Amino acid sequence: MIETFTYEALPIRVRFGRGTLAEAGAEVARLGSSRALVLTTPQQADEGEKLAAQLGPLSAGCFAGATMHTPVEVTDTALEVLRATGADCVVALGGGSTTGLGKALALRTGVKQLVIPTTYAGSEMTPILGETQDGRKTTIRSLDVLPEAVIYDVDLTLSLPPALSATSGVNAIAHAVEALYAKDRNPVISLMAEDGIRTLSSALPILAHEPANMEARTKALYGAWLCGCCLGAVGMALHHKLCHTLGGTFNLPHAETHTIILPHAVAYNAAAAPEAMAAITRALGAPDAAQGLFDLVRVLGVPHALSQIGMPADGIDTAADLAVQNPYWNPRPVTREGVRDLIAHAFAGERPGAARAEEAA
Numbered sequence: 001m002i003e004t005f006t007y008e009a010l011p012i013r014v015r016f017g018r019g020t021l022a023e024a025g026a027e028v029a030r031l032g033s034s035r036a037l038v039l040t041t042p043q044q045a046d047e048g049e050k051l052a053a054q055l056g057p058l059s060a061g062c063f064a065g066a067t068m069h070t071p072v073e074v075t076d077t078a079l080e081v082l083r084a085t086g087a088d089c090v091v092a093l094g095g096g097s098t099t100g101l102g103k104a105l106a107l108r109t110g111v112k113q114l115v116i117p118t119t120y121a122g123s124e125m126t127p128i129l130g131e132t133q134d135g136r137k138t139t140i141r142s143l144d145v146l147p148e149a150v151i152y153d154v155d156l157t158l159s160l161p162p163a164l165s166a167t168s169g170v171n172a173i174a175h176a177v178e179a180l181y182a183k184d185r186n187p188v189i190s191l192m193a194e195d196g197i198r199t200l201s202s203a204l205p206i207l208a209h210e211p212a213n214m215e216a217r218t219k220a221l222y223g224a225w226l227c228g229c230c231l232g233a234v235g236m237a238l239h240h241k242l243c244h245t246l247g248g249t250f251n252l253p254h255a256e257t258h259t260i261i262l263p264h265a266v267a268y269n270a271a272a273a274p275e276a277m278a279a280i281t282r283a284l285g286a287p288d289a290a291q292g293l294f295d296l297v298r299v300l301g302v303p304h305a306l307s308q309i310g311m312p313a314d315g316i317d318t319a320a321d322l323a324v325q326n327p328y329w330n331p332r333p334v335t336r337e338g339v340r341d342l343i344a345h346a347f348a349g350e351r352p353g354a355a356r357a358e359e360a361a
Helices: 020-030 042-058 072-085 096-109 162-180 187-209 214-233 238-250 254-272 274-284 289-300 313-323 336-348 354-359
Strands: 013-017 036-039 059-063 089-094 112-117 128-133 136-141 149-153
Touching: 013 020, 013 214, 020 042, 020 089, 020 112, 020 149, 036 042, 036 072, 036 096, 042 059, 042 089, 059 072, 072 096, 072 128, 089 096, 096 112, 096 128, 096 254, 128 238, 136 238, 162 187, 162 214, 162 238, 162 254, 162 274, 162 289, 187 214, 187 274, 187 289, 238 254, 238 313, 238 336, 254 274, 254 289, 254 336, 274 289, 313 336
Parallel strands: 013 149, 036 059, 036 089, 089 112, 112 149
Antiparallel strands: 128 136
């Protein structure tokens, strides 16, 4: 039976295909902009300079200083460059860090955004911005930070290393997983979520061994778009809140943190969200949602324990305290004891068990 729901489509233009980077200039012009500042990370500075050159007279240069968790001090520096160049548009070329910087600039100036993702982060499809200041990460949801346009070019993902493809892909899957048990879920987004999980979870193991497989690359980027739509359309819950806490507090790598936490967050919520668990198991082709996700991570050969990515053992209690400071919706009540147990399991890299799901009842 279909229950009462609300679905609100976000005003964003998407171009998907191969070789679509060539259309960047046309998309900038379509936005009514005449000076575009290209944004990248230091690691992608060469690609950013090439794109700036490609834009020709539309280019206002390149700022290659984007970094993880969108620190406000980096945004302040980029803001000075934006104003000095007279740019009326930003073109964010990269992953979630670069997209975040573009959103932070849009929030402060109203500048228009064209995003060209090179990972599977999904942030480009959302009106969500997370910023870090003094070791604390805060998140806002506002149409003021929603990009006007996105170009997906499968060719840009061919150079994505297998490990980053894996963690970025599981990060995207996390958006779809939480959309399935979101408080404001709806049938449209739930269909996209299940298909996104199915498409990405089938493509990522292939990319782990065949990173140049074009069919798998296309499916992975398509799946990432679906998952990004989920993140942008409905609210998230424990998984995302906890990952933001861990990443901002301990400066942990974003995608890896999501990859490690996801199976444990799903185990925590399993008994409280049976319909979501059924959809996840269908998408994965696994008998158990949490264990299926854990097994996917193990197959991909990426870190599966917080201890492997730099989290200190004495940070477990700190993280548990921070995670319950500000109440938020979750299908299962969020308790300090429960969250501490979740973090401890994730720290050790333990396989989530069915008994934990039963305890949530």
